[in-house]
Amino acid sequence: VTLAAPEAPTVPALDFVFHPRAIAVAGASRREAMGFNGSMFVSALLEAGFDGPIFLIHPTVGALRGLKAYPRLTEIPDEVDYVISSVQAQFVPQLVEDCIAKGTVRVLHLFTAGFTETGHADRANMEQTVVARAVAAGIRVIGPNCMGLYAPSGRLAMATGQTMEAGPVAMLSQSGFNAQEVVRYGLPRGLRFSKVVSFGNGSDLKAADFFDYFADDPETRVITAYMEGIQDGPRLAGAIRRASATKPTVILKGGRTEAGSRAANSHTASLAGSSQVFDALCRQAGAIRVDSLEDLIDGAVAFQFIRHIAGPRIAFVGGGGGASVTGADALQAAGLELPDLLPDTAQQIAKITPIAGSSVSNPVDSSALFMDEAFEGTVRPCAEAANMDAIVFHMNFGGGAVARRYDVRKRQELIANTFGDLQRETGKPMVVAIRNPITPDSLEQTIQMQELLYHNGIASFASVERAARAIAMVLRRQKLLA
């Protein structure tokens, strides 16, 4: 018997975009880190440790921040395949000519704004002309009016503070702000990214291109998107369908209201299209449509950490009677269920639970959870119970007298390790909701806790309500695929 050779991993067509070999930045300011200009990208790429050369294009100086500068792209002696433009819009036509003349440029990232989104016809014309000219010469354009790429495997970043530790989550975004927010808020929650692309007006490369790319990208397992406009509707619909068929796909569509739609037009020259049509498209494609950036991040966390959940039955555990009641409401309102504890589960927990101020039912609200030795004794029976598909545990730091009794680090490790073990042993998702910290100390503790949870493969959320909505997304996708 001759076995077929394993198929070589396919490299998706746009892979070159995310793996440039030499970068030139036009428009870096002499004043380091003076805000919103090419210097940002220089800082980001240097911190990311981009492993090819970075050249600068500057009219007067010979070097900036240790990087060699040239007055024109065409004067750079090395091959350059990726150009970042932060010059003003009126200088872009010349830069495009230089890119073409250079002969080796494959991608032009136009951070430069001031084109169609201004609403001025002459500027819309200028955008169309320069992009058409570049594309005709075989150069792909990202933008204009965007932040470009964050891609750990290419050692690319669009801002400082973006880790080179890669993960399974991809994002395509018409807003650089929102792309950066998802990374900024996602990282402490344990989100790790394969590729993030901010593509602004999407004059050449657009949502459909990136959906296609992420669908084929072996580094990507979860796809998220922030879109403002519907460009090339039928092609986009097909791309979302293909992406969603193989990978969980979570989409936030800006411009779902008339006011938002006008804002989208001013922002990225986007025509928002009908929200109902887009809704139907997502539903048919099996993509999860969300209404806020918080939900987008939460969905990404859920899909990164929760590979599978057998059903909607949640054991809801934590201290605090009022929090138990409102949390139970939030879980059920999101479509989850809180079955009664089985007699055996209840017995095991009751043995170690004080009768006053605790409740051995579902939710489990027990002061035993605050005693080191009784913590696992309370949550293990819930995790092992035949009638539970997952645990949602709620907690916070800095909440008054009780918190001061503990060695915080020891307690953090106890919780993270116990849930890590239980998740591995039972295959059931363990999910932790940490209420928002409101002091610097408790924020530090929350960040530490989230990191420990991440290393144990545990999803964390900022409230039970948000955890509930995110778990419901995973269930919804499983149902759509079933």
Next chain:
Amino acid sequence: VTLAAPEAPTVPALDFVFHPRAIAVAGASRREAMGFNGSMFVSALLEAGFDGPIFLIHPTVGALRGLKAYPRLTEIPDEVDYVISSVQAQFVPQLVEDCIAKGTVRVLHLFTAGFTETGHADRANMEQTVVARAVAAGIRVIGPNCMGLYAPSGRLAMATGQTMEAGPVAMLSQSGFNAQEVVRYGLPRGLRFSKVVSFGNGSDLKAADFFDYFADDPETRVITAYMEGIQDGPRLAGAIRRASATKPTVILKGGRTEAGSRAANSHTASLAGSSQVFDALCRQAGAIRVDSLEDLIDGAVAFQFIRHIAGPRIAFVGGGGGASVTGADALQAAGLELPDLLPDTAQQIAKITPIAGSSVSNPVDSSALFMDEAFEGTVRPCAEAANMDAIVFHMNFGGGAVARRYDVRKRQELIANTFGDLQRETGKPMVVAIRNPITPDSLEQTIQMQELLYHNGIASFASVERAARAIAMVLRRQKLLA
């Protein structure tokens, strides 16, 4: 002409509950701050600076933490009008007998849990018996199973960290946890409280009593409530109606789902009643019903800071294209409107706004907002515009390169003082949304910013979405009263 003497301010009947003269705490532990027992109340009252004597009841020691202790309440030589019980449930009957024998006790706060909420018939009987015995002797009971009072004018606190700076917001809560959360999260947002009462099972004093009291309380201008059960429905309905007729009233009802309802029963022995019936009651009474503690806090912030808003027309201002689009969506989804800028408004702003990367429409997304001199030049025309009823401004701290350009403190003061001035001059609410900080530094800056906003009378929220929902509550109440 003889003018009638101004009416003396009425002192509501239950006022004595919130202004005790001497307190005895039964069940304080010898171990200071060792968690969930009478020591908490001792710490809280000492920090609050309660201005009468605090006695302890302790079987063996003569003094604890500088406070004189006696083996029995009846052995205290002074008059005591307020007793806090944190002894175990089986010792409560004797304590009640001692309260009666003492002759001066008017209020018994039963922190003690382990009564009806356990689901055991004998413990339910015990609760009924002891409370009936106390009430028959003229002693009012708060609880059992609750945290009692936070009341700055009485220098009472239920936990440490509760400021004695009073304000207009009252809260009644069946959950001590939720009462403390509202205070803990509310204080940095600028919420200030007249009275907060956690009354647990509500065996004697219950929601209706406190609605009645707050309706008449001259210190209270805004009423909030967290309830789990419907006790004495017709009386409660009347109390909510009376409260809401004179003061904005925001109610979170735990147990709106079947799972939450079961949890409420385990927590405070509450029978949740029909959520639909309660909804109808609130609607008829003109009370605002919310579904989460976040919304309750946000509603309180809105009603404390916004006395009046002329209509739903919002000028939405801030930096960040994506944030402008999703924020505009959130505002309109909450029922608010974003009218186009009047030509004159747009002209004034356009004069000082760079064309690239900014949008002079509504939302106003302008990099000029980050330039000190252009900040007021951008927001003032919006505040003064005849077609705008309020400004919502969005911002955050620690969000990348742009933030580093500024003297943060100077920028905080510029924003807070400018909006303070504009709110006073125009009478239109200025509202600030500060996205959640995720580093200790940016949390410090957020806390400082919230404090400056508070001192300028400006409401702040953690997101545009939450600001939108809160403003909508104010509009809803105005409509109900119109």
